[in-house]
Amino acid sequence: MTDSSSPPPARWMLSLRTQLILGFILIDLLAGIVCAAVIIVKARHAALIEMKVSVRLAEMLVAESVRLTEPHTPADRLLNTLAQQLGFIRHVRFAVFDANQQEILVDRALATDQLREREPAPAWFVSLIAPPAERHQMPIIAQHRKIGTVFIIEAPQDEVAEVWEDMSALAMIAFVANLAILGMLYLTFGRILVPLTRLSLGLSDLERQNFATRVAEPRIRELAEIVRRFNHLATALGETHGENRRLNQRLINLQDEERRRIALDLHDEFGPCFFGLSASLRRLRTIPASLRQPDNSKAVEMLSEQTNLMAEIIERMRVANRGILTSLRPMALGHVSLQRVLEILIADLAKLHAGISISLNAQDLQYSYSEPIDLTVYRCVQESVTNAIRHSTASTITIELYETEDTQQNAKYKKCLHLIVQDSGEGITDDIQAGFGLSGMKERIDALGGVWALANRNGFGARVCVILPI
Numbered sequence: 497m498t499d500s501s502s503p504p505p506a507r508w509m510l511s512l513r514t515q516l517i518l519g520f521i522l523i524d525l526l527a528g529i530v531c532a533a534v535i536i537v538k539a540r541h542a543a544l545i546e547m548k549v550s551v552r553l554a555e556m557l558v559a560e561s562v563r564l565t566e567p568h569t570p571a572d573r574l575l576n577t578l579a580q581q582l583g584f585i586r587h588v589r590f591a592v593f594d595a596n597q598q599e600i601l602v603d604r605a606l607a608t609d610q611l612r613e614r615e616p617a618p619a620w621f622v623s624l625i626a627p628p629a630e631r632h633q634m635p636i637i638a639q640h641r642k643i644g645t646v647f648i649i650e651a652p653q654d655e656v657a658e659v660w661e662d663m664s665a666l667a668m669i670a671f672v673a674n675l676a677i678l679g680m681l682y683l684t685f686g687r688i689l690v691p692l693t694r695l696s697l698g699l700s701d702l703e704r705q706n707f708a709t710r711v712a713e714p715r716i717r718e719l720a721e722i723v724r725r726f727n728h729l730a731t732a733l734g735e736t737h738g739e740n741r742r743l744n745q746r747l748i749n750l751q752d753e754e755r756r757r758i759a760l761d762l763h764d765e766f767g768p769c770f771f772g773l774s775a776s777l778r779r780l781r782t783i784p785a786s787l788r789q790p791d792n793s794k795a796v797e798m799l800s801e802q803t804n805l806m807a808e809i810i811e812r813m814r815v816a817n818r819g820i821l822t823s824l825r826p827m828a829l830g831h832v833s834l835q836r837v838l839e840i841l842i843a844d845l846a847k848l849h850a851g852i853s854i855s856l857n858a859q860d861l862q863y864s865y866s867e868p869i870d871l872t873v874y875r876c877v878q879e880s881v882t883n884a885i886r887h888s889t890a891s892t893i894t895i896e897l898y899e900t901e902d903t904q905q906n907a908k909y910k911k912c913l914h915l916i917v918q919d920s921g922e923g924i925t926d927d928i929q930a931g932f933g934l935s936g937m938k939e940r941i942d943a944l945g946g947v948w949a950l951a952n953r954n955g956f957g958a959r960v961c962v963i964l965p966i
Contacts, residue, residue: 512692513685520681524674532663536624539659544627547650550587551632554648557581558634571643575600575636578646587655591647600644616653617660625659626652691719695726707734746935758820765816769809776802776809826874833863834870835897838877842895849885852893859898865913865966872940872964873897873915876948879933880917880960888921890957899966909945909965918959923952 510518561581565574575592579600582590592600617625632648691714701709710727713720780802783795821827822844828837835858846854864870877895884890896916902909934950941948946964953959 513682513689516685517678517682520678528667528670535659535663539625539656540627543625543652543655543659546587546655547627547630547652550585551630551648551650554582554585554588554590554646555632555634557585558636558646562636562638565638567639569638571595571638572600574638575644578636582646587651589649589651591649592644593647594644595642597645615657615661617657621660622653622656625656688716690714691716691723695723698726698730702730702733705737707731707737743939750936757823761816761820765820766813769813769816772809773806776806825871829870829874830864830867833861834865834873835861837870837874838895838897841874841878842881845881845885852885852891854881854893854895856895856897858896861897861899868944869913869964869966872944872946873913873962875940876915876937876960876962877917879937883933884917884919884921884958888919888923888958890919890921893917893919911966913964913966915962915964916959918953919957921957923956924950924958 558578561578562574565577571594575594579590579592582588582592594600616622627650629650629652631650634646634648635642636644636646691711694711698709698711707730709730711723713723713727779798783799783802818827826837826841828840832840835856838856838858842854842856846852865873881893881895884893894917896914898914899911900914901911938948941962941964944964946962948960948962950958950960
């Protein structure tokens with residue numbers, strides 16, 4: 497039966513497929529950030545090395561050009577030649593001055609920079625990659641005199657633009673590849689999670705008390721185990737539901753049987769008593785008139801006879817009332833010890849069946865084990881002894897009740913109460929069917945987590961064994 501008060505599922509809750517996809521995207525983003533950080537660190541280091549190498553190459557070019565120049569070459573021609581040659585070196589810029597500090601070439605763009613088609617990188621990316629630009633000053637010495645100065649200025653923009661272009665291409669490829677992977681994962685997860693959807697539908701069927709529902713086992717080992725357990729659960733719930741229906745029907749039958757028995761007892765026991773009391777009262781009404789006569793001895797004798805009869809009837813009613821109350825619930829239970837309650841029960845049964853010896857052997861019992869356990873033990877003894885008296889030719893019935901303790905660590909119950917009722921009768925037949933008494937006894941024991949067994953003794957007689965955890 498569904499619980500109408502249960503809250504509806506939250507709207508913000510995402511499906512398992514969506515959560516898996518989001519998890520993959522998060523991991524992918526983290527991996528991309530890590531890769532980008534590694535690339536930036538490596539590119540920054542590479543740009544720094546490129547700058548140092550380019551500066552060193554420019555210095556070597558200047559020195560070698562001066563060394564190879566003819567001795568009588570004019571200074572202005574040499575400086576112009578140097579400016580043209582230096583323009584082909586990457587990652588650096590130059591400023592050439594003559595001996596009078598007159599500018600010949602100031603911050604002229606490199607020829608390679610002018611010819612390239614590469615777009616410049618964004619300023620924020622340049623700030624991440626480009627190392628701090630340094631300015632190097634190199635004097636130009638020809639024929640043992642200074643004819644000018646070359647200023648070499650580091651220019652990492654081209655190197656940074658190249659890294660930006662490579663990273664942009666790599667990011668685009670990774671984006672397209674991840675989109676394709678996400679699409680495949682979406683389809684794959686959808687196919688893998690189909691058993692969970694079926695399992696959810698199966699749980700909905702169970703909630704609607706459709707215990708015949710079953711889910712086909714998938715080919716995924718973990719999910720197959722879950723589905724297998726679900727099917728077992730559905731089977732167990734179906735059996736339990738059927739058992740509950742049978743128990744409810746049996747409870748109704750037991751209530752009707754109990755009412756019928758009580759009505760029959762009231763009719764059989766109290767009906768004749770009330771009739772006898774009514775007859776005695778009618779006769780007692782005639783006694784006052786007889787007492788006025790001179791000879792009233794007969795009236796006195798009738799008075800004594802009727803009062804004695806009424807006393808007997810009242811005693812029968814008291815005994816019958818006690819029997820009915822005891823059958824409903826033992827009056828002494830909770831007021832005296834369990835052992836004393838059983839002794840009273842056995843004494844009453846022994847009075848009713850004087851030809852049968854009924855004995856109780858109880859050892860080291862507690863005063864009480866809680867009302868459910870005490871009442872269960874009482875009913876089991878009552879039902880077992882009554883069955884032995886009714887359905888066998890037993891001459892002796894023995895009852896044993898004692899505690900046991902299991903000291904093992906993996907023991908299911910540390911302490912148990914054992915009850916054994918055995919008789920010397922003919923035993924039980926193979927085709928015996930449990931009636932209301934045995935069924936009720938079994939239900940009481942099962943409700944307390946205990947076990948019971950009914951079998952023939954070795955040799956002769958029947959044996960009832962009950963074990964209750966305490």
